[in-house]
Amino acid sequence: MEERPYRSASGAPIALRHRQHSASCRELAVRCPRLQLRSLSAVTSAVWLAAYGLFVLSENSMVLSAAIFITLIGLIIYLHFVKIDQESLLVIGSLGIQVTSSYASGKESTTFIEMGQVKDVVINEAIHMQKVIYYLCILLQDPGDPQGVSEVVPLFQSSKPRLDCLIEVYKSCQEILEQRKTAPQSS
């Protein structure tokens, strides 16, 4: 098990953890940049200053308690639904690929794609805002057309690692995916 530091597309530091559980099972986890204390305090102070300004204008103390309430609820919603802490990929040869995102509040959202549906794992380029970034994606097989691709599942969307990290993940995945080509019996 090893953990190496990399950088995301926007320059924030991320870490890749590579674990090999067995010959055909590998787990790759990318840890996203944490919630910064200074951005949290900046947002909270901005909201509370605005609320205090409104209070001075309207002389209604409900504004202050409403601001506290909104800040708390907003923070809980942000931690539970928006802020992703870690994105991991579990590749089990002959079973499938499992993609997990864990949120800052502990919630985990998992998707499991069976090996029969996976056509390939590739690195693609995309235009994101004003940048061109690389991203890793899983190509799903079209059941009707053996050469066709029915869906593209992008991975590591919130941490957006750079090409060097993606190449390492890509090499790991391809080693396991090749095993299924050499074993003709398992479909």
Added chain:
Amino acid sequence: MVLKVFFPSCCSSAESGILIGRWILEQNSAVILAVVHFPFIPVQVKQYLSEVQRVTKVSVSVLGSWSNSKQEKEESLSEFLEDLGTIFAHEPWIQISKEGDSKFWSCSTLQKHSNNPKEEEIILVYYDQRKVMLSHLHPPLDTATSTDRRADDASKLSAIFDTVAKSKILFMTDRYDDGPIKLTHWQSDGVEASIIVELMKQASVPACTLLTFLLSLISGICRSRVLKFWPLSFLWSKLSTCEQLGHRLQHLQVISSNKKAQTQTQLMRKANIFVSLLIDAALGILLMSWLYRKNRIGHLADTLIPVADHVAEELQDLLQWLMGAPAGLKMNRALDQVLGRFFLYHIHLWISYIHLMSPFIEMILWYVGLSACLGLTVALCILSDIIALLTFHIYCFYVYGARLYCLKIYGLSSLWRLFRGKKWNVLRQRVDSCSYDLDQLFIGTLLFTILLFLLPTTALYYLVFTLLRLLVVIVQGLIHLLVDLIDSLPLYSIILRLCRSYRLAAGVKFRVLEQQDGKPLRLLMRINPLSYGSVVQTYRLPTYSCYPKDSWTSLCKKLFLGELIYPWKHKGEKQD
């Protein structure tokens, strides 16, 4: 080549024995269903398995041996277990052994007719048998629509879920039965059952027959010839309360039918309809108790007539304003007076009718309010109908204004074409040039000028009444949206997803357990529940109203041309 063994977690502490389950050749995986303990007679085991196979249509067979030794590994036992492999011929013969309380088991396979001597990798996947048996796997929504190639392209996981779900009969024998076979599975400590569920099942049969009888009576009355005469049938089709009652009657018929639900979807639909009816009735009775508590319904009836009067007075003020110089615009005095007086007379008639009805209003409302016990949706529909009846004069004014405006617009466009020397060719559906006589041109131009200068007056009346009508339509539409929401929300599925989330599965998720070198890979398979959005989308109940397919541009075009708009249509009515 990797061999996958799906082992139920309830059998982890079972005594030594042989493993029975299903071998899926295409996936090279073995799904273990139970452990048969010593002593047993192989012939009886084979007989039992063939009977199970005949009933469940799942090819259950003996897959291997399981040894759970508390002390050191016994050599004689392992040889005995290998010899069993010759009695129950199965290829490959799986041998799992657990020593003491160790978490790490050793797994090996015996291949007699294998061509490659290489030791294949084994993955041990633990699964919770009860949860997998009760769970229903939902395919992703886009693949659910393509039903061809389903049989051979079936997901690998659904094969495992099916195997466990269909083998229910295997789990019916527990360790207290005096049979020749002793099994260990999730129910081997005693078959689970609930007294309440059994009692309800017994009580539901006579209740269903009684309900079916009552419903057949009611639908017989509804279908009788008396109610089919023209004025009554027109009234029934216009009142939304009757639609809602008919819809609920259909629902009751579905749940009171004696046929047992064949598929999971039908069962969920029945359960959803039942819970929806129950919640509806409960909310309706709550509303009724609130309304009748402090004679609020009497107060409501008392305020109804003054409210109708107030609305009529406001309309009269509005018409007086229009007959003057509304918003500073100068109207054509003669036309203005005619239209204004016409509408004022209408309002006067309406007020007289309302005052005629006023002594009976309280009693009618009191009895109508009792029907709220049929459900909150019925009460809301009655409210919507009362609003429609009270604002009937606004509807009439809108229709008059719209027809007048529509005629004017058509007249204007046709005379404009004449003014330019063109004509509408009905045969060719296009505009053609045409040579008119002088007197035709003269009269046409005169009429065109008259209509053009009368346009602002009519347009203003049309605008005002259309806005009022749209306001009423929006209020009625909101009420109908709420009724549709209560009708179509699958409450039972949502509560099931909340409390027993493993029953609605979107897929599975794996967790890697502690590993030890040299031992097979250990994974835990858990059920990944369906998200709430997919639950609502999959199980929502169909409703009787369809929302307008008109886009905003066509709606604006209709308003501009003066065509009548019917924003909320019901299924079964002809679309305009």
